[in-house]
Amino acid sequence: xxxxxxxRIRRSGRGAxxxxxxxxxxxxxxxxxxxxxxxxxxTLRDQGLKPVVVHGGGKVISDWVRLQGIQPExxxxxxxxxxxxxxxxxxxxxxxxxxxxxxxISAAGGKAVxxxxxxxxxxxxEVLDPGLGMVGKIVRTDVTTIVAxxxxxxxxxxxxxxxxxxxxxEDGSDRILNINADTSAGHLAAALGAAxxxxxxxxxxxxxxxxxxxxxxxxxxAMDLIDSGIANGxxxxxxxxxxxxxxxxxxxxxxxxxxxxxxxxxxxGNEIGTRIT
Numbered sequence: 553x554x555x556x557x558x559x560r561i562r563r564s565g566r567g568a569x570x571x572x573x574x575x576x577x578x579x580x581x582x583x584x585x586x587x588x589x590x591x592x593x594x595t596l597r598d599q600g601l602k603p604v605v606v607h608g609g610g611k612v613i614s615d616w617v618r619l620q621g622i623q624p625e626x627x628x629x630x631x632x633x634x635x636x637x638x639x640x641x642x643x644x645x646x647x648x649x650x651x652x653x654x655x656x657i658s659a660a661g662g663k664a665v666x667x668x669x670x671x672x673x674x675x676x677x678e679v680l681d682p683g684l685g686m687v688g689k690i691v692r693t694d695v696t697t698i699v700a701x702x703x704x705x706x707x708x709x710x711x712x713x714x715x716x717x718x719x720x721x722e723d724g725s726d727r728i729l730n731i732n733a734d735t736s737a738g739h740l741a742a743a744l745g746a747a748x749x750x751x752x753x754x755x756x757x758x759x760x761x762x763x764x765x766x767x768x769x770x771x772x773x774a775m776d777l778i779d780s781g782i783a784n785g786x787x788x789x790x791x792x793x794x795x796x797x798x799x800x801x802x803x804x805x806x807x808x809x810x811x812x813x814x815x816x817x818x819x820x821g822n823e824i825g826t827r828i829t
Contacts, residue, residue, distance in 0.1 A: 566803070566821030567819055567820040567821030567822075568596075568601055568747045568748055568819045568821075569747070570599070570600035570601065571600060571601075571602070572601055572602065572746070572747035572748070573601075573602045573603075573604060573702070573741075573744045573745070573746040573747060574596060574601055574602065574603050574604070574746060574747060574748045574750065574819055575603075575604045575606060575737055575740055575741040575744065575746045575748070575749045575750070575801075576589075576593065576603055576604070576605050576606070576750045576752065576815065577605075577606045577607070577608070577733060577734060577737035577749075577750070577751045577752065577790075577793075578605060578606075578607050578608070578653075578752050578809065579607065579608040579609070579610065579733070579752065579753070579754075579809075588812040588813055588814075588815070589752065589809060589815060590656050590657050590659075590660040590662070591660050591661075592813065592815040592816050593605065593657065593662065593707055593815070594657065594660055594661055594662040594707075595816060596815075596816070596819060597662065597705070597707060601819070602702045603707050604698060604702070604707070604708050604710070604740065604744065604746070605653065605664075605707060605708065605709045605710065606710045606712065606733055606736050606737040606740060607645075607649060607650065607653055607709065607710070607711060607712075607733060608645075608712070608733035608734070609644055609645050609648075609649035609711075609733075610631070610733075610786075612644050612648065612649060613631070613637075613640060613641050613644050613645070616640045616643075616644055617636070617637050617640050620636055620640065622634075622636060622637055624637075626785075627683075627684060628788050628789075629732070629734075629784075629785050629786045629787070629788045629789045630680075630684055630687055630732055630789065631684075631687065631730065631732075632683075632684050632685055632687070633684065633685040633686045633687050633730040634685045634686070635685075635686065637685070637686075637730075638685075638686045638728065638729075638730055641713075641730050642713055642728055642730075645668075645711040645712060645713065646668040646670075646711040646713055649711065650666045650667075650668070650709060650711040651666060653666070653709050654666040654709050657707060657709070662707060663704075663705060663706040663707065664706055664707045664708075664709050665701045665704075665706045665707070665708055665709065666709050666711070667697060667698070667701070667708055667709065667710045667711070668710065668711040668713050669710060669711065669712055669713045669714050669715075669731060669736055670713050670714065670715050670728060671697055672694060672696055672697035673692075673694050673715060674693065674694055674695065674697055674698065674710070674740075675688075675690055675692075675693060675712075675713070675714035675715065675731060675736060675739070675740075676690070676691055676692040676693075676694075676714060676715045676716075676717050677689055677690045677691055677714035677715070677716060677717065677729045677731060678691055678716070678717055678718055678729075679716070679718065679729065686726065686728075686729050686730055687729065687730050687731070687732075688714045688716065688729030688730065688731045690714060690731065690735065690736070690739045691717065692717070693739050693740065693742075693743040694743075695740060695743045695744050698710070698740070698744065699744075710736070710740065712730075712731040712732065712733040712735075712736040713728055713729070713730065713731060714728070714729045714731045714736075715727065715728065715729075716728065716729045732789045734751065734786075734789035734790045734792075734793045735789050735792070735793055737749060737751070737793055737797075738792070738793025738794065738796045738797045738804075739793075739796065739797075741793075741797040741800075741801050741804075742796060742797045742799065742800040742801060743800075745800055745801070746797070746800075746801050747801065747802050748801065748802060748803055748804075748805065748818070748819060749793070749794060749797045749798075749801050749803075749804040749805070750804075750805045750807060750815065750818050750819070751790045751793075751794075751804070751805065751806045751807065752807060752808075752809025752814070752815065753790070753806060753807065753808060753809060754808070754809070754810055755808060756807075756808045756825065757806050757807060757808065757824075757825035757826035758774070758777065758783060758787065758791065758806055758826040758828075760782065761782050765825075765826065766826050767823060767825075767826060767827065768826070768827045768828075768829075769826060769827070769828050769829075770828070770829060771794075771795045771798050771799075771828060771829070774791045774794060774795055774828050775791070775792075775795055777791065778791055778792070787806075790806055791806075791828070794806070794828040795828070798828060798829055802829075803827050803828065803829045804827075804828040804829075805818050805824075805825050805826065805827055805828070806825050806826045806828070807824050807825030807826075808824075808825060811824075
């Protein structure tokens with residue numbers, strides 16, 4: 553287990569080391585009363601690690617699009633995105649949710665900078681599937697802006713959106729594409745050469761057919777869970793992101809972010825959630 557003495561954390565051999573980048577994907581389902589994500593991020597920063605936050609906001613987007621009379625639709629964990637839905641997603645993710653997370657880190661005593669995937673050409677994409685609408689497939693990643701923020705000692709907080717590399721329409725309305733936050737986290741972790749990629753979820757980790765936690769998996773075993781249909785819905789992009797990232801990243805973790813201190817336990821290299829290598 554992680555032990556904390558003052559501001560120090562003793563880490564086991566598989567944990568992150570000073571100077572390491574740790575990409576943490578957070579979602580609305582794991583943030584709330586009793587959650588320790590914000591102080592945990594600051595603790596990691598104080599220990600000499602470099603946390604990078606990628607956030608979702610799917611529930612908030614769904615609530616707002618329903619107010620516009622639009623029924624949310626998902627395919628393999630990805631939101632079908634027409635132009636009105638995209639407008640809501642960009643406003644909610646790059647505005648409301650991003651600003652709230654930056655404010656929460658600041659209130660907890662940290663320093664954070666809000667960014668979107670379009671900033672500095674961070675994420676560039678093409679349309680993934682016309683049937684999904686304005687959902688992007690990431691084709692290029694530039695982490696220069698993230699590195700610059702890390703060098704100031706701040707925690708980058710990144711909203712998932714991407715620049716469309718396709719020729720623009722006359723009205724310029726298709727320059728931004730909606731990108732799944734899990735997918736964004738995987739690409740950014742790989743591009744940064746992060747030590748760890750951690751997904752904070754509202755479940756204990758990846759579950760098998762009998763609903764028991766799978767503590768460790770290889771990349772191939774993880775993808776087999778998708779092919780067999782055991783992993784489904786929102787777990788699919790998380791597993792796919794880990795499978796992508798572990799080619800450059802030491803390990804990907806899917807953990808229960810509702811547990812206080814779960815992030816610290818994970819980064820310390822202790823047994824928690826599902827570890828994919």
